Amino acid sequence: MVKIILIFFCSGLAVISAQVENPEDHPCRTPLIEKVKEHGLRSLKVWEVPVFYWDRFQCRKSINNSRYLMNANMEQHEADFEASKSFQGFTSCIAYCSIAAVFVFIVSSSL
Amino acid sequence: MVGILSAQPKISAHLEMGLYSPELTGFKNSSLFPTPTSVTENILIGYGVSYQFYPNVRVGYASHNSFEIGNINTFPFTRTLTYREFSIESFYRPWKRIEFNFTLSPMYNSGTISMTTDATDQEWDNLLSDFGNPSSIVSRSDQMTTTWFGFTSSIGLRYHLFTWMSLESKIGFMENYYDETKWTFQGDTVTGPVLNLSNVPMITMRIIFGW
Numbered sequence: 084m085v086k087i088i089l090i091f092f093c094s095g096l097a098v099i100s101a102q103v104e105n106p107e108d109h110p111c112r113t114p115l116i117e118k119v120k121e122h123g124l125r126s127l128k129v130w131e132v133p134v135f136y137w138d139r140f141q142c143r144k145s146i147n148n149s150r151y152l153m154n155a156n157m158e159q160h161e162a163d164f165e166a167s168k169s170f171q172g173f174t175s176c177i178a179y180c181s182i183a184a185v186f187v188f189i190v191s192s193s194l
Numbered sequence: 195m196v197g198i199l200s201a202q203p204k205i206s207a208h209l210e211m212g213l214y215s216p217e218l219t220g221f222k223n224s225s226l227f228p229t230p231t232s233v234t235e236n237i238l239i240g241y242g243v244s245y246q247f248y249p250n251v252r253v254g255y256a257s258h259n260s261f262e263i264g265n266i267n268t269f270p271f272t273r274t275l276t277y278r279e280f281s282i283e284s285f286y287r288p289w290k291r292i293e294f295n296f297t298l299s300p301m302y303n304s305g306t307i308s309m310t311t312d313a314t315d316q317e318w319d320n321l322l323s324d325f326g327n328p329s330s331i332v333s334r335s336d337q338m339t340t341t342w343f344g345f346t347s348s349i350g351l352r353y354h355l356f357t358w359m360s361l362e363s364k365i366g367f368m369e370n371y372y373d374e375t376k377w378t379f380q381g382d383t384v385t386g387p388v389l390n391l392s393n394v395p396m397i398t399m400r401i402i403f404g405w
Contacts, residue, residue: 167250167286174249184347185347191393
């Protein structure tokens with residue numbers, strides 16, 4: 084009888100412990116959310132982008148915070164701005180050629 | 195290709211609508227073609243893709259299409275002019291969300307006029323009559339086509355709404371080396387409509403989706 088009670092007790096404990104939420108399974112701790120937090124939005128591969136937005140939606144819903152990870156977008160704008168706030172190397176050459184070509188078109192069309 | 199697709203997300207695609215001002219003299223002077231309206235003459239609809247391969251440079255492909263649908267003597271026709279850009283574009287951001295870009299593009303363009311007419315085809319007529327059918331009228335579709343090279347240059351302003359979506363406006367010109375004597379119809383060289391596509395100003399609005 085004692086053995087049977089012990090077996091029920093142990094199996095009950097096992098079931099209850101299985102129901103306790105593992106912190107790693109929290110909707111806000113998916114690999115893609117962690118990746119974006121660490122490396123930014125552009126670290127995502129093309130096919131990871133929709134999955135990330137779905138993960139973020141689930142996360143926001145679970146913590147009831149519609150602005151969670153909102154700064155990831157701004158941080159990415161900041162990073163993009165830093166990467167392209169000035170021309171580098173030959174890139175200015177393309178801009179000068181383009182401006183010159185438009186100028187020539189305007190002059191020749193007005194003649 | 196797999197490497198490019200799985201790499202850092204720098205691929206973008208866009209849809210666009212634009213205005214340009216060619217002189218479609220051949221269509222205007224034709225007694226058969228409907229007179230072009232501002233919609234059929236000046237509106238461009240297009241799409242494109244680009245790939246950023248350097249911090250400030252993208253290469254891409256874009257297609258701008260002008261088309262007209264109507265009837266010539268009750269027979270339906272379509273006329274399309276397709277301008278295809280193979281672009282290289284450099285850009286910089288003076289502010290976080292705003293970007294200026296500069297584009298140079300060789301072009302490979304094409305024109306098509308297709309028409310569906312009713313024709314009596316003797317062989318089909320014989321065959322169908324043999325099966326006991328009345329005399330038949332067979333619908334026949336054919337087209338005349340041409341291609342030509344061109345060049346375009348434009349300056350654009352892009353506003354980044356999100357990291358994955360932006361709006362852009364471009365102003366530029368295109369030069370076309372169109373020759374009306376180089377149309378082909380059923381394998382033969384024929385003369386097509388006179389079109390003045392030289393120094394054509396162009397304004398486009400784009401919605402861009404990128405990763």
